[in-house]
Amino acid sequence: MTDSSLHLGNGGGLVERSPVLAWAKRALTMAPASARRVPPRFFGTLVFFVALIVLTVRGAALLKDADTLWHVFVGTGILETGRFPTVDTASWTLAGSPWIAKEWLSQVILAAAHRAGGWPLVALTAAAAAALALALIAREAATRLSPAIAALIAAAAFTLVAGHTLARPHVLAWPVMIGWTILLMRAAEDGRAPSPFAAILMALWANLHGSYLLGLALIPAFGLEALLRAPASRRTETALGWVLILVLAPAATMVHAYGPGALFAAGKVLGLGSAAAFVAEWAPTDLGKLSGGKIAILAGIAALVLSPGRLPPIRVALLIGLLDMAVSHERHLAMLGLIAPLILIEPIAERAGAGRMDGDRMGGDRMGGDRMDGAETGGRASGFGLLATGAAALAALAFAGMAALGALTTRPDLLPIAALDAAKAAGVTGQVFNEYEFGGTLITRGIPTYIDGRTELYGPDRLTTYVAATGVSTPGTLEKVLSDSRIGWTLLRPDQPAAALLDHLPGWQRIFADEVAVVHKRIP
Secondary structure, eight states, X not given: OOGGGGOOSSSOSHHHHOHHHHHHHHHTXXXXXXXXXXOHHHHHHHHHHHHHHHHHHTGGGGGOOTHHHHHHHHHHHHHHHOOOOOBOOSBSSSTTSBOOOXXXXXXXXXXXXXXXXXXXXXXXXXXXXXXXXXXHHHHHHHTTSOHHHHHHHHHHXXXXXXXXXXXXXXXXXXHHHHHHHHHHHHHXXXXXXXXXXXXXXXXXXXXXOTTHHXXXXXHHHHHHHHHHHSOGGGHHHHHHHHHHHHHHHHHHHTSSTTTTHHHHHHHHHHTTGGGGGGSGXXXXXXXXXXXXXXHHHHHHHXXXXXXXXXXXXXXXXXXXXXXXXXXXXXXXXXXXXXXXXXXXXXXXXXXXXXXXXXXXXXXXXXXXXXXXXXXXXXXXXXXXXXXXXXXXHHHHHHHHHHHHTTOSSOOGGXXXXXXXXXXXXXXXXXXXXXXXXXXXXXXXXXXXXXXOSOHHHHHHHXXXXXXXXXXXXXXXXXXXXXXXXXXXXEEEOTTSHHHHHHTTSTTEEEEEEOSSOEEEEEOO
């Protein structure tokens, strides 16, 4: 074999005969996608399976949130009865109060997955939704940028969303969120209005998760950008099109099992105010420690400061808004990770002198001259197909292996199973004053809760009282709560100050403790 057979230049040889190696060579260059004609659909497929492998290997991390239990419980109830809940039946504090399953579609999907394949399939469902969202971002980036840059963008998004990838409704809504944002963004970049049929996505999103409110907020932002870009001759037509979607999208959210009630329920979550910070996912992002989220936030600020004039003012405003959300609430780091990369694709591509690969656009208006010839397309597509097939096989093996090892199940170290068994054996009576995080386990056991993850039901006052009582931050609050004669026992984390205080309160006795939970019962 001569040296030329291994040459990576244009002179032919092994690289030119192998579509996989040829793609690897092109991926490592910084040339724009339009110059190298990389098939974005195959790149997105590859990213999907790679992300699915990584998320599956994380195993039980997908099921570490106890709220997954009550989401599956609610979805199972809907599947079994065919009815949507309208009042609270899971707590003893607010039993009979109005409550709706505003995320019913996600809950039904999770419940169906659990019924079909147990916790492994629940975990895989969440992992697949997150991987699809990342794949859509990667595909959109690959229409304008090199595979190397597109992969970096997808990796940056993954860094921010990985810690928030849980088997919960917000993850199932991510692909719809990305699809909606892409449709609005492309219309804005083309100086036109999005198709009215985009409202169908909004209806789907509203039934999956309450984050659809962000999608509604994106309409006027991208609409204004579209008006500024539209030719003068089409400005009126464009404005009317955006007014139409501004009317249709909110109307589409009413196509819901609960009609406008879902909007009011989502508003209640936003109305929790400062009390929401008591819940870990709604707490402000801790910028005092080095983390992927902190690095991403600082990088976003640096991009805004160091790139004056390169980002359209409206996109600067969107990034600032996303950064503010991410700093204000830990859970919104995922929003930043999913939407900010999409906002930055066009400015990055323009700086690189890249154009969009029109032939591979979703919903594009034109089939451009950047189309690849048949032989080249077939060769490169087969290379990507080979990579995607290999990644799919690895994803299947990873899932099968993790399921066989029992890693894809609920985390027993996070659930107070032993504590509940001990409480039952001790013959506790009355209602429970429970840890917020144990609410999901209690609901699945049929034990009425004092509080649980349905924050919109309990409201800011009860959340504040719970936090003051368990943290003993306000003297006398715990004693006041426990003065309710209906409470016969408590179920708290061992690190809660209230658990230690109960050891010294008259009329209370510790009957069980492990690394997960502590149980006290009232002494007659």
